[in-house]
Amino acid sequence: MNMRYHVLGRTGLHVSELGIGGHEYRRWLNPNHFNIERDDKEFYNTQEERNTLIKKALDAGINYFDTTLKEEVESLGLALKKWDKRKDAIVAIMAIFPFKKLKDSPKSRWRDIILDEIEARLKLLYTDYADIFNVHMPEDNYTREYFTFVIELLNELKGMGKIRAIGASTHEPAFLAELIRKYDCFDTVMVGYNYFMKDAKDILFPICKAHNVGVVVMKPISWPYYGIPISYFQENRNIQYNYTPAQASIKWILDTQEVSTVVPSVNSIQELEENINTFSIKEPLDENILVECLKTALSEKGKEILKRLAQHPYKDISGYAKKALDGWKVI
Numbered sequence: 001m002n003m004r005y006h007v008l009g010r011t012g013l014h015v016s017e018l019g020i021g022g023h024e025y026r027r028w029l030n031p032n033h034f035n036i037e038r039d040d041k042e043f044y045n046t047q048e049e050r051n052t053l054i055k056k057a058l059d060a061g062i063n064y065f066d067t068t069l070k071e072e073v074e075s076l077g078l079a080l081k082k083w084d085k086r087k088d089a090i091v092a093i094m095a096i097f098p099f100k101k102l103k104d105s106p107k108s109r110w111r112d113i114i115l116d117e118i119e120a121r122l123k124l125l126y127t128d129y130a131d132i133f134n135v136h137m138p139e140d141n142y143t144r145e146y147f148t149f150v151i152e153l154l155n156e157l158k159g160m161g162k163i164r165a166i167g168a169s170t171h172e173p174a175f176l177a178e179l180i181r182k183y184d185c186f187d188t189v190m191v192g193y194n195y196f197m198k199d200a201k202d203i204l205f206p207i208c209k210a211h212n213v214g215v216v217v218m219k220p221i222s223w224p225y226y227g228i229p230i231s232y233f234q235e236n237r238n239i240q241y242n243y244t245p246a247q248a249s250i251k252w253i254l255d256t257q258e259v260s261t262v263v264p265s266v267n268s269i270q271e272l273e274e275n276i277n278t279f280s281i282k283e284p285l286d287e288n289i290l291v292e293c294l295k296t297a298l299s300e301k302g303k304e305i306l307k308r309l310a311q312h313p314y315k316d317i318s319g320y321a322k323k324a325l326d327g328w329k330v331i
């Protein structure tokens with residue numbers, strides 16, 4: 001097995017350098033995937049495929065699983081239960097917009113709101129603990145009061161063993177760096193970092209290193225446009241590179257010493273295998289493949305590709321392509 005493991009900062013957890021993100025479920029959802037009802041029939045009909053995918057991942061040594069939506073937790077929970085592997089898996093959970101829920105509720109309900117979110121996810125995981133609970137920073141409704149409340153509660157839950165570590169996910173590395181500098185309240189961070197989006201290396205990773213905060217990288221393949229994999233912008237396939245665009249992205253990220261694990265979403269076994277095979281390639285990475293894909297993505301040709309993708313049968317791809325054409329930038 002070629003999988004390597006890194007210690008995830010102060011959590012002491014040994015995480016596989018390749019993990020898995022949870023967004024493969026977006027295929028059944030619309031581009032505003034946080035707001036849509038799932039298709040139950042489709043969900044359960046396709047669970048067998050995801051069980052197989054998770055088994056393949058576990059067999060390859062992958063032990064880190066990020067989740068956001070309840071569907072992601074439920075599906076992972078079913079697969080881990082089927083293979084009896086919950087104890088071998090490191091699972092990160094989070095709540096969707098918890099600060100908004102606090103804003104819309106009386107203070108007397110706040111504790112229950114957060115506890116209910118966590119309990120619901122633990123139930124879906126058939127477990128009484130989560131390895132990491134991620135708080136998204138900054139959520140639109142961020143206030144210091146909500147933040148302090150949530151962190152204090154999470155610390156309490158950590159003391160009880162209900163969660164093992166407190167993490168933060170962010171699209172704004174500078175903001176998160178500031179919170180860590182001020183409060184030193186996170187054990188891990190999950191941040192977008194890739195060949196196009198390099199800010200975190202200078203802004204966030206040094207403070208993480210100083211405080212022994214573990215670094216998880218999200219969005220490794222979908223850049224420079226949110227939700228659109230860079231592989232769609234590979235033009236000249238006659239040039240032989242050792243790494244595919246997805247593999248090159250993963251390799252480039254993991255060559256950054258501060259990164260412990262990277263969590264690409266995968267929609268198929270083939271994608272998973274391609275990502276796993278990154279570690280069988282012994283040759284050094286030729287970054288030109290990334291340079292070329294990025295150049296195409298940012299050119300007029302890239303715009304043409306986005307226009308084609310805007311007609312893609314998968315709603316997530318067409319939705320994100322339209323947003324990219326509209327100049328949408330993720331916050």
Ligand SMILES: NC(=O)c1ccc[n+]([C@@H]2O[C@H](COP(=O)([O-])OP(=O)(O)OC[C@H]3O[C@@H](n4cnc5c(N)ncnc54)[C@H](OP(=O)(O)O)[C@@H]3O)[C@@H](O)[C@H]2O)c1
Nearest residue numbers: 021022023066169218219220221222246264265267271274
């Ligand atoms: N908490 C947060 O705020 C937050 C936000 C964003 C992401 N995340 C986490 O980070 C994870 C990853 O982020 P992401 O899904 O936005 O972006 P990503 O992992 O960079 O991109 C995933 C997409 O890349 C494509 N892909 C995967 N393997 C491939 C391969 N070998 N070859 C070609 N294409 C491949 C797939 O799309 P196709 O099948 O279309 O090719 C897949 O949907 C998420 O699942 C989630 O766990 C968290």
